[in-house]
Amino acid sequence: EVQLVESGGGLVQPGGSLRLSCAASGFTFSSYWMTWVRQAPGKGLEWVANIKQDGSEKYYVDSVKGRFSISRDNAKNSLYLQMNSLRAEDTAAYYCARDTMIRGVDIWGQGTMVTVSS
Amino acid sequence: QSVLTQPPSVSGAPGQRVTISCTGSSSNIGAGYDVHWYQQLPGTAPKLLIYVNSNRPSGVPDRFSGSKSGTSASLAITGLQAEDEADYYCQSYDSSLSGWDVIFGGGTKLTVL
Numbered sequence: 560e561v562q563l564v565e566s567g568g569g570l571v572q573p574g575g576s577l578r579l580s581c582a583a584s585g586f587t588f589s590s591y592w593m594t595w596v597r598q599a600p601g602k603g604l605e606w607v608a609n610i611k612q613d614g615s616e617k618y619y620v621d622s623v624k625g626r627f628s629i630s631r632d633n634a635k636n637s638l639y640l641q642m643n644s645l646r647a648e649d650t651a652a653y654y655c656a657r658d659t660m661i662r663g664v665d666i667w668g669q670g671t672m673v674t675v676s677s
Numbered sequence: 678q679s680v681l682t683q684p685p686s687v688s689g690a691p692g693q694r695v696t697i698s699c700t701g702s703s704s705n706i707g708a709g710y711d712v713h714w715y716q717q718l719p720g721t722a723p724k725l726l727i728y729v730n731s732n733r734p735s736g737v738p739d740r741f742s743g744s745k746s747g748t749s750a751s752l753a754i755t756g757l758q759a760e761d762e763a764d765y766y767c768q769s770y771d772s773s774l775s776g777w778d779v780i781f782g783g784g785t786k787l788t789v790l
Contacts, residue, residue, distance in 0.1 A: 594779070596723075603679065604715070604723065604766050606779035620778065654722055658779075663713035663728035663768065670722055 561585035561666055563655045568671030575645050575675070581638040581655030581668055589613075589633040592658040595640050597651035598670075605651075608640065609658055623649075645675045680705060681767055681782035688788040689757045697785045699750040699767035705780060707748035710770040714743055714752045717764045717784075726765070727752060754787070762789045 567579040579595070594609035608619045608629040617629050628641040638655055653673055657666040682700040689695040699712060706712060714727035725734055727743035730750060742753045750769075754761055767782040 596781075603764075603784040604717075604768075604781040606781060609779065618778070659728075661711075661729070662732075662734075663725050664715070664723075665725045665728070665734065667722040667724070 563657065563666055563668035565653065565655045565668045565671035568653065568673045570674045570676065571645055572677050573646060573675055576641070576643045577645065577673060579640040579642065579653055579655075579671060579673070581640075583636045583638065583655075583657075586657070586666075588631075588636040592660050593629075593631060593638045594656050594658045594664060595629060595638075596654045596656055596664070596667075597649075597673075598654070599648075599651040602651075607653070610638070642673070645673075647675050649673060650675050679783040680771055680780045681769060683765075683767060683782040683785045685783070686786045686788065688790055689754075690790045691757055691759065693757050694753065694755045695757060695787065696754075697752045697765050697767075697787070699752070699769075699782050701748050701750075701769060703748060705748075705769050705771040706745065706750060708772055710777075712743070712745050712750040713768045714741075714750075715766045715768065717766065719763070723766065757789055759789050762787055 562584045564582045595607040610617045610629045626644045630639045652670040654670045655668040656664045711729045715723040716726045717723045730745040731743045766784045770777045771780045
């Protein structure tokens with residue numbers, strides 16, 4: 560079964576850091592771009608970052624540039640999002656997803672909640 | 678404010694047809710970038726509904742269809758069913774200094790009356 564399972568979310572104070580992980584299974588992880596998408600409570604979807612198959616290209620939404628870092632370990636079939644200098648506006652459910660780049664984002668994890676609050 | 682504009686809400690009775698618009702600009706949809714649509718049922722992760730403007734992934738009923746023209750795209754749902762009540766999002770790409778950004782519409786809440 561094709562599956563993505565996120566972990567690492569939780570409550571963190573403003574200015575703090577958190578590292579999200581995403582474990583992939585059921586497909587050849589190293590063959591796909593991967594992406595993080597977030598959704599603030601009661602709000603719409605916002606693309607956060609994506610990474611090429613070999614990690615050589617990474618792109619970020621302007622609001623997280625310099626604070627977040629996306630990475631992957633193809634040997635472990637895992638995707639990561641290192642989040643530093645967290646702000647209240649980063650509070651959201653974070654989804655790990657497989658991006659086919661041509662045929663859309665076709666596989667989504669269940670999401671992990673990140674709450675930034677003092 | 679989203680780069681792609683969708684109506685906040687639409688509604689329809691069971692069996693009816695509804696459409697959801699997604700309006701962009703010359704730097705995204707109008708530049709030739711494809712549009713994908715996602716359905717998000719309450720409390721769940723989004724699901725790919727339409728890819729590359731008008732294609733349905735396996736398992737998506739043919740009641741769902743998509744189209745694209747100029748700087749806009751549309752999602753149509755015919756034979757509306759109670760289980761279609763969900764949020765719907767369009768997604769495309771926008772030209773930027775770094776290449777391109779992934780962009781989403783603000784989402785449309787579909788209510789089945």
